């Protein structure tokens with residue numbers, strides 16, 4: 001009958017493991033929709049999407065139901081001989097992709113790093129930094145200066161501490177982060193066809209990405225109620241009607257008289 005004595009430590013360990021395991025019901029991501037954006041910093045359509053469309057999620061309550069993943073790599077390739085990054089819109093694009101990757105890590109809360117990326121991409125979308133101009137050899141140096149002026153002025157405007165970004169960029173950490181973003185982009189199935197490439201719960205939206213709010217509202221399983229932002233979207237409004245009908249059902253005996 002010594003088994004009780006021997007079992008006790010196991011029971012204790014099991015109890016301790018139970019106590020220190022995070023409870024799934026405490027997850028803050030309950031029902032949230034995964035929205036992923038694969039882009040490159042100087043791509044005009046990416047800049048337009050970030051500055052003029054994705055911002056709508058932040059200007060409404062839609063962001064409350066979104067886990068946003070921002071992946072600044074896009075169509076970048078690696079020179080197999082030198083290991084250098086080759087970006088579709090030139091060297092300055094590689095530079096700004098890496099600065100944005102650093103921003104995501106250094107200013108780890110979503111709002112600061114998104115506002116930073118939004119600021120840089122607004123400039124690009126308004127023709128501030130243009131890929132075409134940058135690729136001209138004689139403007140290479142002045143373009144790099146313009147690019148660093150741009151992100152620094154965004155950081156200053158948003159009162160974000162810049163030291164961490166210089167450290168991240170010059171230490172090689174930025175390159176490491178970019179290689180992780182490359183791996184994430186390479187894992188896409190189906191592979192991305194262009195940028196911006198937007199996915200909701202891993203399902204690509206293809207060229208309907210502008211309507212991402214519809215898809216997010218449709219995919220959301222944490223309601224009702226859905227965020228008010230969903231009322232104005234086509235699918236969201238339809239779902240809201242369905243939820244309203246369901247909510248009415250249990251009360252129908254009282255209502256039908």
Ligand SMILES: *[C@@H]1O[C@H](CO)[C@@H](O)[C@H](O)[C@H]1NC(C)=O
Pocket residue numbers: 122123126127128129146149150151153
């Ligand atoms: C873009 O940023 C550069 C550098 O800060 C600035 O000179 C330029 O005026 C900006 N352009 C726009 C359209 O915001």
Ligand SMILES: *[C@@H]1O[C@H](CO)[C@@H](O)[C@H](O)[C@H]1NC(C)=O
Pocket residue numbers: 032033034067201202
């Ligand atoms: C969202 O992404 C997280 C982390 O990758 C994953 O665990 C979760 O299942 C995803 N949620 C949905 C609804 O696909």
Ligand SMILES: *[C@@H]1O[C@H](CO)[C@@H](O)[C@H](O)[C@H]1NC(C)=O
Pocket residue numbers: 228231240241244
């Ligand atoms: C959104 O729709 C829901 C359900 O139809 C409604 O209860 C809510 O008041 C609406 N919100 C706004 C801001 O229109």
